[in-house]
Amino acid sequence: MTKQLFPQQPGDKEGPVFNAPWEAQAFSLVLALHEQGLFAWKEWTSELSQAIGRAQTSGDPDLGNTYYQHWLYALEKLVTLKGLSDPHEIDERTANWRKAYLNTAHGSPVELRANKG
Numbered sequence: 001m002t003k004q005l006f007p008q009q010p011g012d013k014e015g016p017v018f019n020a021p022w023e024a025q026a027f028s029l030v031l032a033l034h035e036q037g038l039f040a041w042k043e044w045t046s047e048l049s050q051a052i053g054r055a056q057t058s059g060d061p062d063l064g065n066t067y068y069q070h071w072l073y074a075l076e077k078l079v080t081l082k083g084l085s086d087p088h089e090i091d092e093r094t095a096n097w098r099k100a101y102l103n104t105a106h107g108s109p110v111e112l113r114a115n116k117g
Helices: 021-035 041-057 067-081 087-102
Strands: none
Touching: 021 041, 021 067, 041 067, 067 087
8 A cells, every 4th residue: 555645544455535625525425415315326326427428528638637527516416406515505514614725824723613603
């Protein structure tokens, strides 16, 4: 197995399964939402296939390094379709994460604090 990129990174004989912690978190979130019965696995695979297809049509060379970006886009679309979130909330959370990331010292964990008010 190749060297881990982050602590407790899962891997197999071919190397790391995820390239960054957010990929593992997105993967886990999809599984958790499915296990809670919020969407069928067939719905998930359809959204993921569509996300990958849209990316390829837009020029993604499909080298595997953008797979979890497609996973995330499909997740965002599915939770929007299911009424679990909306595009405004997703955009707001994305902006808050970006701000937290940019204001976190290199090597420190990024923390997103709940908005108060």
